[in-house]
Amino acid sequence: MRPRLQAPLAAGSRVGLVVRGHALRDAVDELLDRHLVDVRELDGGVLQPFPAVVDPPLERRTDLREIRRAQVSRLHTSDLPPRTTRAAHALCGHLATDPGPCGILSMLEGKRRDIWAEWLAVHRYGGDRAVRQRMLEETAVFREQVLDRAGLAEGETLLDVGCGEGLIGFGALERGAGHVVFSDISDDCLEFCREAAAALGVSDRCSFVEAGAENLGAVDDANIDVVTTRSVLIYVGEKAGAFAEFFRVLRPGGRASLFEPINRFGMEQRKQGFWGYPGHGLAELAARVDRVYEEIQPPDDPMLDFDERDLIRLAEDAGFFPVELDLHAIVRRSEPRPWDSFLNSAGNPRIPTIGEAIDRALAPEERDRFVEHLRPLVEEGKGVWRMAQAYLRAEKPKP
Secondary structure, three states, X not given: OOOOOOOOOOOOOOOOOEEEOHHHHHHHHHHHHOOOOEEEEEOOOEEEEEOOOOOOOOOOEEEOOOHHHOOEOOOOOOOOOHHHHHHHHHHHHOOOOOOOHHHHHHHOOOOOOOHHXXXXXXXXXXXXXXXXXXXXXXXXXXXXXXXXXXXXXXXXXXXXEOOOXXXXXXXXXXXXXXXXXXXXXXXXXXXXXXXXXXHHOOHHHEEEEEOOOOOOXXXXXXXXXXXXXXXXXHHXXXXXXXXXXXXXXXXXXXXXXXXXXXXXXXXXXXXXXEOOEOOOXXXXXXXXXXXXXHHHOOOOOOOOOOOHHHHHHHHHHHOOOOEEEEEEEEEEEOOOOOHHHHHOOOOOOOOOOHHHHHHHHOOHHHHHHHHHHHHHHHHHOOOEEEXXXXXXXXXXXXX
């Protein structure tokens, strides 16, 4: 189906747009027909409209496997009128089901971001596009699994707890949800979701709540059909309180569908070297870098204080029944990764990047030795990646 603009552009408005792939050629036809953009074709099937009026230019780069899976890479919206911003989001039929970590970067570029938006924008993937694309493909799988397990029916109301850029919430709207409540502690992430909802013309099916998982007081009792999370409880100290809130807001017969990493898995093995890479005589230096992280997030931190058995217990204690949990454990060779991307990445928003931790822990000469050893291992993928992920589905019993 040919994409359509979801929001009007003022007569004579021009925006900059970069789209990739032959499937997107029709996406700019409407703009061409209305003489809103000038386009030339680049190698690789890339179409590049050039801005003529808007300054600074709106740029958008979209790498698509299909039109319904648009991924935002860059979008400069500072100092632009909201109407133009919304129209630019809507170009090429952007459905925001996979907004992508660069979406939040682009919307807030040039502004101070909170730690959550900063991590989504840059440090989750270290600023490398290829790494970002791999992560987008992984998170798309997580989203589909969460929504499949939720059994979302058309017209139902979904609460996306810790929504981030709205990966699950917009996916639910695409599947026919009647209403989605986007909840997050980050105002920057909620701002992005509001802009995306406006661009898609679905604002009337959305509401936004600034709240943590353990304190959803703005959501009425028994008002939600489905509660979802994706990597949220790892930041919540009061997990029992979060499950109690999920239970409270759900209608009888409602479902909680949660995805959470189990970070305890493989922890001891990871400590034998550095993040899964062998130490080979530099164990003392690796341990000092690790201590930077341990001081910030010790073993009793919410990131590490639970496993899959705790999730089942917490759900049962909150009153959910039945409860189902699937654990997906992975032990494989690490993917080769650009060194700069590795250095600029952080495992979560509350810890420094690897490069920052190395600089804090080691003297310059020690750092050089450590980097000389570690860099080829990272770039050649000569490590072991260990991860476990839990998918939990729990129902609130009917009377």
